[in-house]
Each structure stands twice: as C-alpha cells, then as structure tokens.
Amino acid sequence: MPQSDDRAAYATLRAAILSFDLLPGEALSERGLEPLTGASRTPVRAALMRLENEGLVRRDGRAWRVSPIDVAEVRAVLEFRATVEAGAVALVVERADGEGIAALRAFVSHPDEDGPEAGLRDGGDFHVALARLSGNPFFASAMDDAMTRLSRTRWLEVRTEQSRAQARAEHLAIVDAVAARDAPRAVALVSAHSAGTRDRLVGFLEEERRRLRGRGMAVVDDASA
C-alpha cells in the first residue's frame, strides 16, 4: 500500500482539473501536488506528462500550469472534430453491425437520469462510441482526445433542457441514418451537428468569458499567439 499506483495520481489530478477544483491557468508544482494525490513526485510527474498529452496541462517555461480555457483551441478542436467525425461515420455506415448500432442507440435514450452532468457525459460518450464503431482506433482516439479537450467548456452548451433535448434529437437522427445505411445523410447530419455545436459553444464562450474569469479561470483568445 505504500504504492500509490500512478493511475490514482493521474485520475485524481484529471478529476480535479475537470471539476475546476484546479482552476484553468493555475500554476502547479510537482511537490505541491504530492499531498493532493497522496503520491510522491515520480507518479505525479508521470501524471502531469500524461495530462500534458491530453492538453489538460501545459508547460509555462519549465513550470506546470493547468491549461487555460483557450477560445482558439476550442474552435480548432471543434473544426478538427467535425472532419474526424464525418469521416468516422462514413465508415460506421459501412461496417457497424446491428449490435453496435443498438449499443449506440442506448446512449441516446436515458429517460431516467438527466441533468447537465448526464447530458455532458452521455454527449461525449456518444461521440466516442460512434467513432469507435468505425472499427478504426485512430478515429476513436482522436474523438476521445477532442472530447477531453472540450470537457471543461462543453457544459456551457448543455446547461438548458432545451439544448440537451436538441442534442438527443440530433444524436438519434444520426443513429437512424446509420441504421438505414444512408451514408450521405449520416455524414450531413454529423456535419450539421458539429457545426451547430461549434457555433453555440464558441458563442457561449464569448458571452461567458467575463463570468468565467470572475471565478478565477484564465480565459485566453489564443495561447499560441
């Protein structure tokens, strides 16, 4: 039990970042994270490197920093994701079996549990599961990476019951097009859904940036600029 299992440190840090327990832009020190994670520097360091790959943590010179909310990055991720998901769904139409499509449909209908968190989780899971059905792990991993990078901002889009209902409806339409083996329609629906998400999300982000900053979060236009 002296072993903290480096997955634990990673999971703890990741959860802390995604829950805004560690704020966007906040400076991190390897030693300072030891008490939080209950591990020593070695696993903390490994976790930070993994989180850097996921884009949740960045290097600021030599120092570590929770990645700020980067509007340009969000925009770029959404653009990239649109291409990836359109390509993936075309493959899904070709390759997915009935069982896979049924599993995908299960993500859409969750009449019992609801609320923003469920909408957020299911939304991400749906898109990753869709990409996974392409049978190509690179589509799945690219989608997973995109969803991770969007995790901290996507809740802005699923706050209202109306938007969650719209997302469910669009997801359902995508599943139906896949089940009907209608590739052009599936691709068009995915592209439209991506574009809608992009516009709404970027719009909300611009609107809310002051409020987010007021809560201590770093929100930048373009960190690479």
Next chain:
Amino acid sequence: MPQSDDRAAYATLRAAILSFDLLPGEALSERGLEPLTGASRTPVRAALMRLENEGLVRRDGRAWRVSPIDVAEVRAVLEFRATVEAGAVALVVERADGEGIAALRAFVSHPDEDGPEAGLRDGGDFHVALARLSGNPFFASAMDDAMTRLSRTRWLEVRTEQSRAQARAEHLAIVDAVAARDAPRAVALVSAHSAGTRDRLVGFLEEERRRLRGRGMAVVDDASA
C-alpha cells in the same frame, strides 16, 4: 553536464527505433537503456512514455517493447490520414497565403539531393507542412503522428526512383490545385494520393513481411487482436 537532458535520451531512442537499430518487437528494459542513452532511468522512463504516445513503443504487460510492425495499424493509420488530410487541404485552399504555398512547393522540388532517405523525409515533411497550412494545429499534429507511425514502413514505398517520381508528381499536382484555389480538385487529388499510398504500402508490406521477419523484425497482422 551531469544532466543528460531528457530530450537527448528521447532523441537517441527515437533514432534507434526508426533506424531499426532497435528492432520492431524487441524487448526493452529501462536499466538496459541507460548505457545506450547515457542517462539514468528517470529520463529513459520519460522518453519511453513519450515514445509510447507516438506509438513507437508499447507495453507488453509491465514490460516495454518496441512496437512491432502492425499491418492492421498501418492500414488504420492510412485510412485515418486520408480523412485528416482531405479535411486539411480543404482548409488550406481557403486559408493559405502565397508565401505558404510557395514554401510547400519548395518541398516538392529537390533536384540536387535524392535517394530513398530524402524521398522519405521530404514525403513526410510535405504532408505535415500541408496540414500545417490549414492553420489548425490539430490537423498538423494528427498528420505528424500518422507520419511517425508510418516512418518504419514508408521506405518500402519509396525504394524505386519511379515511385519517388510519382510521389513528387502527385505532390506537385496537389500544390497546383491549392494554388488554383480549386478545393474539389485538391481534395480529390489528396484522396487519390492517399489511396494509392495505402494500396502500394500495404501491398509491399504483405510481400516483404517474410524478408522483414528474416531480419529479426516482428511483423504482426493485428496486435490488438
């Protein structure tokens, strides 16, 4: 100078893998790599984690192993790359300025230096540079990742002067279509080029697998199966 600079360990290992100095499928031990890299376990370990992210190294249980040549992975990467590059070039047509296009064209014409290595390097660089011109770093990094994963097999495709000439011609046609701001043609050319590369590369890989295995390389159909 007691510092080995963990970039050095990473670069050394990466070069050793790409040059087949460390053979595909070969087992690695962190301590065993200390003499090769001239660093201690800590930077070696960091390098291995980075290489794992790039797909050049894998975990086999707890152990490290140079990723075997995986035919299914190569196929999947090429499929993913086709989607990414098609999406990227569409953006390039929209966004690239004359300077960027000129720089891209420079990658195609290298009358002095030649040979398989140059063809390999330029080929990868061309595609990464093209993706970079999209202005979206995620397209660029996805293309870079794809080219890294293909590094150890792509030389099979550029062995003959004929294939190198064909690649140059196709690259040039892509640049011309981009310069002409002809998005449909650029996308079609990129897709055709990707498909051709995929067929030739997978074909050569199937042909040569015995020879590669004879040289001590692990060549598997699908490591995830």
Next chain:
DNA sequence: TGTACCGTCTTGGTATACCACCTCGGAGGT
C-alpha cells in the same frame, strides 16, 4: 524422464536525495 516446486535474479514502480537554475524579496548604497 518428466514434472512440480522453490529460490534467485531482473523487472518496473516508487520514494527520495541532490543539483542547477531562476525568481523574488530584502538590504544597502546612491
């Protein structure tokens, strides 16, 4: 001769000591 068991050795995982660098703050001089 074959098989099962046990010890040894090597592996990755972790904790930690040490190092060079850099930042920040205080003291002293102008």
Next chain:
DNA sequence: ACCTCCGAGGTGGTATACCAAGACGGTACA
C-alpha cells in the same frame, strides 16, 4: 525615495536506493 545587487527559498531535472512482483532455471521428487 529609488535602484541595484545579492542571497535564500523554491522549482523542475536527475540519479539512485528500495520495494514487490514476475520470470526463469535448477533441483528434487514421482
């Protein structure tokens, strides 16, 4: 009062000691 310089503390980077678990081989027994 301000500016400069120096020193102390903290940072990531590295090397290394220690640990538990697994692999391998040899030995003893059936």
